[in-house]
Amino acid sequence: MTLTVDIERKLGAFRLKTVFEAGEGVTALFGRSGAGKSSVVNAIAGLLRPERGRIAIGGEPVFDSERGIDVPTPRRRVGYVFQEARLFPHLNVRQNLRYARLFSRTLETPGHFERVVELLGLAQLLQRRPGNLSGGEKQRVAIGRALLSEPKLLLLDEPLASLDGHRRNEILQYIELLRDEVRVPILYVSHSVEEVVRIADTVVLLSAGEAVAAGTAEEIMGRPDLRPTAALFEGGSVIDARVVDQDLEYDLAKLAFDGGILMVTNVDALIGERVRVRIRARDVSIALDRPQRISIQNVLRGTVAEVAAERGGVVDVSIAVGATVLRARVTKRSADQLGLVPGLPAYALVKAVSLERRITGAT
Amino acid sequence: MLPTPDEFEILALSLKVAFWSVLVSLPLAVAVAYLLARSSFPGKTLFDAAVHLPLVLPPVVVGYFLLLAFGRRGPIGALLDDWFGIVVMFKWTGAALAAGVMGFPLMVRAVRLSFEAIDRKLEAAASTLGAGRLAVFATVTLPLALPGIFTGMLLSFARGLGEFGATITFVSNIPGETRTLPLAIYTYTQVPGGDEAALRLSLLAVALSLAALFISEVMVRRATRRMMGDDADSRH
Numbered sequence: 001m002t003l004t005v006d007i008e009r010k011l012g013a014f015r016l017k018t019v020f021e022a023g024e025g026v027t028a029l030f031g032r033s034g035a036g037k038s039s040v041v042n043a044i045a046g047l048l049r050p051e052r053g054r055i056a057i058g059g060e061p062v063f064d065s066e067r068g069i070d071v072p073t074p075r076r077r078v079g080y081v082f083q084e085a086r087l088f089p090h091l092n093v094r095q096n097l098r099y100a101r102l103f104s105r106t107l108e109t110p111g112h113f114e115r116v117v118e119l120l121g122l123a124q125l126l127q128r129r130p131g132n133l134s135g136g137e138k139q140r141v142a143i144g145r146a147l148l149s150e151p152k153l154l155l156l157d158e159p160l161a162s163l164d165g166h167r168r169n170e171i172l173q174y175i176e177l178l179r180d181e182v183r184v185p186i187l188y189v190s191h192s193v194e195e196v197v198r199i200a201d202t203v204v205l206l207s208a209g210e211a212v213a214a215g216t217a218e219e220i221m222g223r224p225d226l227r228p229t230a231a232l233f234e235g236g237s238v239i240d241a242r243v244v245d246q247d248l249e250y251d252l253a254k255l256a257f258d259g260g261i262l263m264v265t266n267v268d269a270l271i272g273e274r275v276r277v278r279i280r281a282r283d284v285s286i287a288l289d290r291p292q293r294i295s296i297q298n299v300l301r302g303t304v305a306e307v308a309a310e311r312g313g314v315v316d317v318s319i320a321v322g323a324t325v326l327r328a329r330v331t332k333r334s335a336d337q338l339g340l341v342p343g344l345p346a347y348a349l350v351k352a353v354s355l356e357r358r359i360t361g362a363t
Numbered sequence: 364m365l366p367t368p369d370e371f372e373i374l375a376l377s378l379k380v381a382f383w384s385v386l387v388s389l390p391l392a393v394a395v396a397y398l399l400a401r402s403s404f405p406g407k408t409l410f411d412a413a414v415h416l417p418l419v420l421p422p423v424v425v426g427y428f429l430l431l432a433f434g435r436r437g438p439i440g441a442l443l444d445d446w447f448g449i450v451v452m453f454k455w456t457g458a459a460l461a462a463g464v465m466g467f468p469l470m471v472r473a474v475r476l477s478f479e480a481i482d483r484k485l486e487a488a489a490s491t492l493g494a495g496r497l498a499v500f501a502t503v504t505l506p507l508a509l510p511g512i513f514t515g516m517l518l519s520f521a522r523g524l525g526e527f528g529a530t531i532t533f534v535s536n537i538p539g540e541t542r543t544l545p546l547a548i549y550t551y552t553q554v555p556g557g558d559e560a561a562l563r564l565s566l567l568a569v570a571l572s573l574a575a576l577f578i579s580e581v582m583v584r585r586a587t588r589r590m591m592g593d594d595a596d597s598r599h
Contacts, residue, residue: 073490080491090506090589103493149492
């Protein structure tokens with residue numbers, strides 16, 4: 001395992017008591033504000049000392065209360081990208097990027113600096129000072145600075161939190177590049193479903209200081225039983241798909257998934273690329289007959305798999321479409337009128353425009 | 364009105380005394396300021412008060428204490444004399460010591476404030492990048508505190524130029540050795556017909572203080588601009 005965490009510590013009103021493991025690729029530490037995400041990351045970096053437990057990075061213990069191990073932060077070799085970029089204001093971008101070299105005892109990998117600069121598009125910024133960089137530029141420099149410390153693990157603590165929508169997307173694209181091009185495991189802290197769906201391979205759900213569930217993004221985001229805990233993922237389903245065609249005239253993309261074809265407004269992806277789509281349950285309607293003369297582009301034939309218990313006049317219905325399960329949120333009244341029961345053939349209706357660019361992402 | 368050789372000697376001595384007082388007390392003041400800004404220990408309040416004592420005590424009292432401690436038979440003075448053959452009493456070095464002690468609280472205050480203003484998250488970021496405590500201090504904390512350090516140096520320098528009471532008590536008023544600008548002005552006012560000389564020296568003191576203020580202002584501005592992160596190329 002790349003990262004093993006099993007720690008305990010009192011934290012304000014609750015106890016941080018977190019156990020999880022993370023492997024290669026991107027692991028999202030996901031939970032609402034105040035769930036203890038940043039504390040976990042700080043403990044991994046050695047900025048916060050757990051009362052007891054163990055932390056191992058790349059198989060090497062960096063903290064073990066029983067064996068008396070507590071490796072100081074500078075020697076943990078984690079690259080930490082903070083919410084606010086925390087660039088050194090008295091150094092220019094190049095000096096910020098090269099800062100970790102001052103303390104490294106290993107020889108610099110030839111070309112590493114140039115590669116990171118190119119990957120993150122920093123060439124134009126090298127002589128500038130952090131004071132007059134935009135928020136997005138700052139965050140890119142911060143990511144580069146962390147990468148250039150040649151870390152064994154990259155910690156990204158809500159790196160998009162202080163950015164506006166447009167910048168967010170830009171940085172997300174860079175992080176995706178990182179994931180695919182640089183083989184460094186990433187722990188990505190976020191409370192945003194969109195971000196997690198888009199970039200995470202594995203999701204660890206944190207609630208009141210405890211890791212309550214872990215699994216692939218599809219599993220965790222789709223599990224209705226976790227919804228009250230997370231309260232953030234408003235119910236929905238996550239679908240892995242591939243771009244098979246693009247309709248340039250109508251600016252639509254055709255996605256193939258295990259269960260059929262999905263038309264969405266065009267995504268920033270090429271034909272053949274894999275994308276992940278999140279469909280919110282409230283954007284899915286149900287029909288028992290194939291509707292005629294209707295604006296909805298996606299009419300998917302399937303079978304009712306489950307009708308969840310009513311909550312506030314609303315029920316969540318799972319419809320199996322091929323091997324994929326789509327969730328639809330309808331009123332109890334419609335469910336009763338249609339007589340929805342498991343096994344009943346039904347059509348799931350999804351408006352193409354409900355799948356915005358921001359909830360689809362290349363993987 | 365160019366300074367006469369005599370006036371020039373007084374001026375040079377004053378600058379030498381103030382310069383060395385600042386230089387020698389600077390490392391200690393930075394260390395004390397860091398301690399006060401960043402750590403808590405039993406007796407911190409008392410320590411803080413002791414550091415500020417020269418600011419509130421009558422300078423003559425400070426001079427008298429220095430005399431007791433650094434005199435030939437004082438505990439520190441005897442030690443310095445026996446071990447290193449250093450005598451500060453009635454020497455310009457003693458005048459520098461008096462100036463340094465009197466300016467010390469001013470320097471500590473300014474440096475401490477700038478330490479306290481530094482975002483400690485930057486220091487945490489530096490440590491994740493591999494910097495140990497000493498390296499964090501040298502590469503992040505100290506550079507970011509530079510404006511405050513310059514301010515402290517100026518305040519202490521100005522205090523040293525003007526120092527009178529502690530100096531005259533500790534090292535007396537010896538022409539060419541301990542007679543700095545304020546002491547010389549005082550001396551002239553005590554002799555008949557010395558008014559013009561006193562006025563000339565006073566004007567010199569004004570010019571000197573203005574120059575020091577100007578230089579420090581330039582330094583603080585440059586340092587602050589670096590902190591604010593302006594680029595060299597964006598200065599229009």
